[in-house]
Structure formats: structure tokens, C-alpha cells
Amino acid sequence: MEVPEDEEAPGQLGGDVERQRHWSRSEARFWFVSLFCGTCLLYCARMAMPVCAVSMATAFHWSKIDTGLVLGGFFWGYCFTQILGGHASDKVGGERVLVLSAALWSTVTMVTPLLSRLSSHSVLSMTLARFLMGLLQGVFFPSLASLCSQRVLEAERGSLMSAIHSGTYLGTLLAGGLGSVLLELYSWELLFYSVGAMSGLWALVVSNFLLRDEKVVVQKKPQGTMSRTRWLSLCQKPSVWSLVLAHTCMSSSSYMLLSWLPTYFDETFPMESGSIYNVVPWLVAIPVVLCSGWMSGVLLSRGHSLSTVRKVMQFIAMAVSSLFLVLLSGTTSITAAVTYVTIAVSASTFSSCGTSVNVQDLTPSCAGALYGFMNMLGAFMGLLTVSFSGYLIEVTSSWAMVFSLITLINTVGLGIFLVFGDTRRVDLDLHSTVDV
Numbered sequence: 107m108e109v110p111e112d113e114e115a116p117g118q119l120g121g122d123v124e125r126q127r128h129w130s131r132s133e134a135r136f137w138f139v140s141l142f143c144g145t146c147l148l149y150c151a152r153m154a155m156p157v158c159a160v161s162m163a164t165a166f167h168w169s170k171i172d173t174g175l176v177l178g179g180f181f182w183g184y185c186f187t188q189i190l191g192g193h194a195s196d197k198v199g200g201e202r203v204l205v206l207s208a209a210l211w212s213t214v215t216m217v218t219p220l221l222s223r224l225s226s227h228s229v230l231s232m233t234l235a236r237f238l239m240g241l242l243q244g245v246f247f248p249s250l251a252s253l254c255s256q257r258v259l260e261a262e263r264g265s266l267m268s269a270i271h272s273g274t275y276l277g278t279l280l281a282g283g284l285g286s287v288l289l290e291l292y293s294w295e296l297l298f299y300s301v302g303a304m305s306g307l308w309a310l311v312v313s314n315f316l317l318r319d320e321k322v323v324v325q326k327k328p329q330g331t332m333s334r335t336r337w338l339s340l341c342q343k344p345s346v347w348s349l350v351l352a353h354t355c356m357s358s359s360s361y362m363l364l365s366w367l368p369t370y371f372d373e374t375f376p377m378e379s380g381s382i383y384n385v386v387p388w389l390v391a392i393p394v395v396l397c398s399g400w401m402s403g404v405l406l407s408r409g410h411s412l413s414t415v416r417k418v419m420q421f422i423a424m425a426v427s428s429l430f431l432v433l434l435s436g437t438t439s440i441t442a443a444v445t446y447v448t449i450a451v452s453a454s455t456f457s458s459c460g461t462s463v464n465v466q467d468l469t470p471s472c473a474g475a476l477y478g479f480m481n482m483l484g485a486f487m488g489l490l491t492v493s494f495s496g497y498l499i500e501v502t503s504s505w506a507m508v509f510s511l512i513t514l515i516n517t518v519g520l521g522i523f524l525v526f527g528d529t530r531r532v533d534l535d536l537h538s539t540v541d542v
Contacts, residue, residue, distance in 0.1 A: 137201075138266065140312050141250065142273040144208060147305045148246055149277025150284075151215045152180070154301050155236060156365050157285035157384065158294035160372045165294075166228040174496020177365045179233035181489030183240030185482050191245025192252055192478030200253030200474065203245050208309040211242035216302030219295035240485070247481055252474025255466045268399030271458040275391035275451075278364070282384025289380070340476075340532065345468055348526035350480050353461040355519025356424060357484025358491045359512040360454060365492045367447065370505050375440045382440075387448040395455035398422075402459040412467065412529040420460030420527075424520040426453035428513040435506035460523075467529040491515070 155162075156177060163173050195203045218235045225231035254267060281301065288296045341347055371383040398419060405415045427450040434446040465480065466473045491511065498507045 138269065140308075141204075141270050144204060144308055144312070145246075145250075145270055145273030146277040146280065147208070147301070147308050148211075148243060149274045150281045150301045151211060151239065151305055152243060153278050153281035153364065154215065154218075154285065154297050155180070155232075155239075156368050157281050158289065158297060159369055161289055161294045162222075162228075162232070166222070166232075168229065170496045170500035172229050173369070174493045174500075176229060176232045176236060177496070178489050178493040179236035180240040181361065181485045181492065183237040183242070184244045184485035185240075185489070187241055187244035188248055188478035188480075188482035188485065189475060190478070192248030192472075192474030192476070194245070195249040195252035195474040200249035200251075200256075203249040204253075205309050205313050207242050207245045207249075208305055209313075211239055212302050212305030212309060214238045214242060214302075215298055215305060218298045218302075244481070244485070245478075248474045248478035251465060251477035255470045255473035266399075267463050268395050268402070268455075268458040271455070271462065272392050272395040275388045275395060275455065279385055279388035279392070282368070282388060283381060286380035286384050340469065343532050344526040345528035345530065345532060346476075348522045349461055349464050349468065350483060352420065352424075352519040352523035352527070353465075353480040354483040354487050355515045356420075356454075356457050356461060357481065358487035359424075359515050361484075361488030362491050362495055362508065362512055363451070363454075366495055366499075366508060370508075371443070374505065375443065378440050383444055383447070386444055387451040390448050391452045391455050394452040395458055398456045398459050413527065416460050416464050416467070416529055417524055417527055419456045419458075420520060420523055423454050423457035423460055424516040427451070428516045431509040431512055435509045464527070464529065468531060469533040470531070471533045 159173055159177065162168070162176075168176070191203060191207070214235060218232070218239075221231045221235050222228055250267075250270065281297070284300065285294075285297045288294070288300070341350070367387075368380070368384060371378065372380070375383075402415055402419060405418065406412065430446040430450040430453070434443060434450070437443050437446065461480075465477045469476050495508045495511065498511070499505065
């Protein structure tokens with residue numbers, strides 16, 4: 107994996123774009139471990155509120171609509187910093203953006219219980235806390251996309267991204283498992299304190315060890331620099347807008363599941379232990395997401411086109427997961443419900459080798475900014491669907507309506523991606539020295 111410092115990355119733009127050095131093997135190992143842990147803690151902090159939602163709703167007398175508003179507050183903030191995070195990472199490097207944001211969202215996580223006690227309007231204060239959490243976490247994945255497009259070889263991006271993304275499922279697993287224990291033995295506040303402290307420690311370690319000798323290089327003309335007109339031209343290309351729409355649909359359906367699954371199980375199977383449904387799906391998803399990266403590499407090595415591989419991965423992620431959510435709608439057995447959710451969540455992990463990495467195929471010169479734009483739309487749609495789901499549940503008392511909505515969203519996004527999706531690079535003729 108080692109590349110000489112003066113060697114250009116394949117397909118990299120010359121001229122105005124400063125050359126990027128790929129990580130050596132030893133650097134890649136250290137950064138993989140740190141990014142995996144960071145992704146894990148990111149989702150631990152993100153999932154703390156959904157895991158504690160039932161206990162908090164009881165303590166503060168929230169309705170389903172109130173709970174939906176609080177959970178949806180995350181996506182309001184998440185929308186605003188996506189493009190900013192990607193652009194800043196393209197300019198100064200994703201490493202520093204990741205660490206700075208982690209230091210801030212770990213602080214917000216730790217003070218969330220305090221905010222709930224300081225205000226008599228708990229819905230407002232907790233929605234504000236979720237908004238700040240989304241605002242600060244919004245830079246993470248655009249920065250990660252920018253970092254990998256600059257520092258990782260094209261042939262290795264799929265496997266590396268799927269491995270790093272497995273941290274999201276470990277983080278959800280830890281939040282669910284740790285949360286179940288703490289909720290049963292202590293209180294919901296302790297989960298926020300624990301996760302916040304661990305996240306702050308991660309930011310401190312990475313800052314003091316991995317970034318200590320790194321020089322800050324501000325690119326006056328970063329890879330993602332294009333004029334507004336040419337950004338519009340880029341988004342008009344079928345392969346780009348189909349990717350954006352598919353990613354938006356996939357993100358919003360994932361956010362709905364993450365936000366409402368703990369509440370679904372608690373209300374549908376109130377006698378069952380949370381350590382089962384909060385742990386099993388995410389425990390199984392970890393090896394599955396690693397297998398998706400391996401499967402992607404095998405298909406490519408056997409001569410299948412990159413476009414075909416990306417579409418196969420996305421088909422599994424959206425079609426197979428939707429099928430088992432449909433089956434979940436009619437089950438009354440906890441065993442069947444956990445099985446269906448486990449398969450649905452595991453299948454959705456294949457997206458890490460589909461749309462999640464396709465942005466680096468199409469626009470490696472501005473992957474961070476474009477990924478930020480995609481995530482911004484996904485977060486905004488997640489805001490609408492999570493809040494609307496709370497309304498549906500409150501009015502209809504039917505979880506089947508929520509799972510049917512997820513299936514509809516996935517079907518639309520997948521159909522568009524299968525027809526118009528591609529992997530041929532589209533930013534070569536669009537690069538300009540005119541700053542945005």
C-alpha cells in the first residue's frame with residue numbers, strides 16, 4: 107500500500123491541485139484502528155438518546171409526537187454542517203476536522219443530562235441537545251470520505267470503508283448493550299456520561315499521538331474547488347444525481363430504524379429484555395459488513411465491472427432489508443422479530459460498498475464536499491421521516507405503517523440507482539480554479 111511521496115494517485119488531477127501522499131502500510135494500520143474506534147464512539151453517542159428514549163419519555167411525560175420531535179432534532183443540526191465539513195476537510199485535511207468535532211460532540215453528550223434538569227421544558231432542551239449533537243457530528247462522514255479519497259488507493263477504498271463503517275454497528279451495539287445494563291441497574295443519565303467521557307478520551311489520544319507531528323497544510327485551491335456553475339453541471343449528470351437520491355433514501359430509512367427500533371421492541375414485547383433486541387442485530391452486522399467488503403473484492407477480482415459490483419451491493423442493502431421489514435410488520439413472535447431485524451440491519455451494511463463509496467468513484471477530487479451534500483439531503487429527509495413516523499405511530503398505533511414507509515423509500519431510491527448509477531469519473535472536465 108506504500109506509495110512514494112512524490113507519486114500522484116491514479117486519476118488525480120494535476121496542475122492546480124496539490125498532490126496527496128497515500129498512507130504507508132503502518133500509517134494506514136494506525137489510522138484504521140483510530141477511525142474505527144472513532145466511528146464506534148460516534149454512534150455510541152448518537153444512539154444514546156434513542157436507547158434512553160422510553161425511559162426519558164416516562165420521566166418527562168412525553169408523547170410519541172414529543173419523542174419524535176426530540177429524536178428528529180438531531181437531523182436539523184446534521185443538515186447544516188455536511189457540506190462545510192467536506193469542504194473544510196478537502197482544504198485542511200479530514201484528520202483535524204474529525205478530532206475537533208469529536209472533542210465538541212463528546213462535551214455535548216456529557217452535558218445532555220444537565221440540560222434536561224436545568225430547563226422546565228424538557229422537550230425544548232433535549233431537542234436543542236440533539237440539534238447540537240447533529241451539528242457537530244455532521245462533519246464526520248464527509249471528512250472521512252475526503253480523507254480516504256486523498257490517502258487511500260482506489261482499489262482499497264471499498265474494503266477499508268466497509269471495515270471502518272463496521273464501527274457504526276459496534277457503536278450501536280455498545281450503546282444498546284451498555285444502555286440496557288445501565289437503564290436496568292442505574293439511570294439513563296449514566297449512559298450519556300460514560301459515552302461522552304470515552305469519546306473525549308479518544309479525541310485527546312488521537313490529537314496527542316497521531317496528529318502531533320502532522321503539519322497543517324492549507325490548500326489555497328483544494329481538490330473540491332469548483333465554481334457554482336460547475337457544481338450545478340456536476341449534479342445534473344445522471345450518475346451523480348441518481349447516487350445522491352439513492353444515498354438520501356438509504357440514509358433516511360436507516361435513521362428511521364435507528365431512532366424507533368428500541369421503542370418498537372419495548373412497546374411490542376414489553377416483557378423481553380432489552381439486552382436481546384438492542385444487541386443481537388448489531389452484533390451480527392459487524393462481521394456481515396466486513397464480509398461485504400470481502401465480497402466486493404472477490405467480485406471485482408473475478409472480472410465483474412465496478413458499476414455492477416456497486417449496484418449488487420446496493421440491491422442487497424435496500425431490497426433485501428426492505429423484504430424483511432415487510433415480514434416484520436406481521437410478526438407477533440420476539441424470536442421472529444429479532445431475526446427479521448437482524449437480517450434487515452445486516453443486509454443494509456452492504457451499502458458501505460455501494461453508494462457510500464461510489465462518490466469516490468465519480469468525484470475523487472471533491473469527494474468530501476459531494477458526500478457532505480448527499481448526507482445533508484439524507485439528514486433533512488431523515489428529519490422529516492423520523493418526525494412523521496412519530497406522528498403515524500401516535501395517530502394509527504401501527505408500526506406496520508412505519509415499516510411500509512421505509513420499504514417505499516428504499517424501493518424508489520434503489521430503482522433510480524439501478525437505472526442511472528455508474529462508476530465512471532465525471533469530475534475531470536468540471537474542475538476549475540474558480541473558488542466557491
